[in-house]
Amino acid sequence: MIGSSSGNRNKRVRNGAYISGIIDASNPDALSRDGLTICEQVRTSTVSDLIFWAVEISPIGDLYYNGVPLAQNGALTSSGTVIKDMISTIAGRETDDDRSSSPSSDLANVWFSLTLMSGGIYKVGQEHFNDILMIKLLLEPYNPNSDNFIRNLKTLQSEMPLFAGFDLDFEYPNGPKGMDAGIRNDEIISDLTATIWERLRCPVTYCTYNAPSEWIECAKKARRKTGTQPVAGFNVQCYGGGGGNASVSVLTKAWVEAVVDCQVELGLFEPLDFIWPVYSCKDPSGSFPTMSPDDVRSLVQRAGVRGASIWNAANIVAAGPGPVLADYSCSIAQAMQAAAFETMRGVVQFSDAEWSNQIHRINGASIEQAYDYALQNPDVSYFFRIDDGSTLFLRRHGVFRSGDSVFFSGEPCWATALGVATGYRRTAQEECSDTDIPCLPGMASNRSSCRSSAGGHSSAGSSTTLRPHGNGPQ
Numbered sequence: 001m002i003g004s005s006s007g008n009r010n011k012r013v014r015n016g017a018y019i020s021g022i023i024d025a026s027n028p029d030a031l032s033r034d035g036l037t038i039c040e041q042v043r044t045s046t047v048s049d050l051i052f053w054a055v056e057i058s059p060i061g062d063l064y065y066n067g068v069p070l071a072q073n074g075a076l077t078s079s080g081t082v083i084k085d086m087i088s089t090i091a092g093r094e095t096d097d098d099r100s101s102s103p104s105s106d107l108a109n110v111w112f113s114l115t116l117m118s119g120g121i122y123k124v125g126q127e128h129f130n131d132i133l134m135i136k137l138l139l140e141p142y143n144p145n146s147d148n149f150i151r152n153l154k155t156l157q158s159e160m161p162l163f164a165g166f167d168l169d170f171e172y173p174n175g176p177k178g179m180d181a182g183i184r185n186d187e188i189i190s191d192l193t194a195t196i197w198e199r200l201r202c203p204v205t206y207c208t209y210n211a212p213s214e215w216i217e218c219a220k221k222a223r224r225k226t227g228t229q230p231v232a233g234f235n236v237q238c239y240g241g242g243g244g245n246a247s248v249s250v251l252t253k254a255w256v257e258a259v260v261d262c263q264v265e266l267g268l269f270e271p272l273d274f275i276w277p278v279y280s281c282k283d284p285s286g287s288f289p290t291m292s293p294d295d296v297r298s299l300v301q302r303a304g305v306r307g308a309s310i311w312n313a314a315n316i317v318a319a320g321p322g323p324v325l326a327d328y329s330c331s332i333a334q335a336m337q338a339a340a341f342e343t344m345r346g347v348v349q350f351s352d353a354e355w356s357n358q359i360h361r362i363n364g365a366s367i368e369q370a371y372d373y374a375l376q377n378p379d380v381s382y383f384f385r386i387d388d389g390s391t392l393f394l395r396r397h398g399v400f401r402s403g404d405s406v407f408f409s410g411e412p413c414w415a416t417a418l419g420v421a422t423g424y425r426r427t428a429q430e431e432c433s434d435t436d437i438p439c440l441p442g443m444a445s446n447r448s449s450c451r452s453s454a455g456g457h458s459s460a461g462s463s464t465t466l467r468p469h470g471n472g473p474q
């Protein structure tokens with residue numbers, strides 16, 4: 001056996017909300033009536049991350065927020081100052097220097113979402129590549145407007161309270177690798193990511209809804225260009241551009257597994273901290289699916305990731321009576337408390353370890369069914385599941401086939417079963433009562449594992465012998 005080890009690490013947990021429609025178009029020097037309500041709903045919620053959508057980019061590098069000037073010539077506009085004051089109000093700060101008092105909300109991070117495609121106020125050529133073309137031109141080294149663009153980004157970074165970074169919103173139907181009029185969109189996005197990191201030293205997130213392999217490649221390119229990983233994570237639109245909130249299998253199999261498979265190349269310590277699903281909640285226009293807080297809680301739990309966001313706070317307010325932002329953010333917080341299983345590929349319970357702590361076994365379970373059982377049974381601290389299409393023989397315990405899942409209490413004693421099985425371990429959570437939700441930023445995970453050979457034979461298409469570590473029993 002390999003000896004046990006343990007350690008602590010703070011986790012990046014996101015309880016987010018996108019926000020738009022807060023400035024009164026007829027009076028850009030003030031919040032709209034809905035904007036005032038949104039401000040109060042954020043302040044009284046458990047939202048940790050606020051994403052201001054959408055910041056549009058002009059050909060000369062000025063920034064607009066939903067069509068209203070935000071930053072120009074390296075300074076905030078009057079509307080930009082309104083947003084700055086709004087953030088300070090939510091955070092409980094009376095002045096820019098008021099950083100010593102305790103915050104009156106859970107808000108910890110503010111992001112600004114740069115729209116890189118349709119929706120921008122400047123239309124150039126085909127609608128779906130207008131803003132990405134602006135980016136390409138503004139990143140040209142001899143463009144006289146390039147410095148103005150960077151100055152305006154720096155203005156948001158330095159002036160906005162709790163500034164965390166930029167969200168790059170690009171919804172090209174075929175992913176970032178697609179080309180328009182000879183433009184390689186993935187190169188532009190990775191160039192923009194690298195430029196923001198090199199000039200501002202702040203991270204970005206990628207907001208998309210499809211083509212995970214292409215977005216992963218984009219993040220890899222950004223890492224190669226900067227020597228670090230400037231991408232903090234993916235905001236995955238699970239409502240698929242309005243087509244309905246994605247099923248659990250779409251999220252877990254297409255995004256989580258893709259990121260886990262590329263964990264080393266992406267430079268990630270915790271791949272499940274890298275994916276934040278975005279769920280549509282209420283929408284009076286009918287353009288997006290409507291979901292209750294309980295629906296959101298269930299989806300986040302099933303996803304198995306450590307963060308999620310709501311689209312959109314403005315829609316919640318515009319929809320009128322019913323659940324408010326606090327209800328949705330509380331559901332995300334509760335899901336984070338319940339879900340939080342870390343994934344370990346290629347492991348099972350060691351055949352010669354103690355199995356008296358086995359709680360239950362489900363044969364032929366889907367990953368969703370396995371998660372459901374674990375989430376509904378708090379005594380389950382870890383489980384393993386045989387990968388789809390694989391078979392494993394464990395001495396003293398018999399044959400395990402595709403989907404067979406075994407649930408345990410206590411601490412795992414893992415054995416290697418590469419390409420055959422996957423282990424899931426509930427991470428340590430801070431205690432949190434129903435009236436005190438959540439204790440989220442800074443959750444810690446205690447890692448403790450005992451690795452050995454499984455002591456048996458497996459097949460994933462073909463039969464493979466599992467070899468023991470050292471000369472221990474098989």
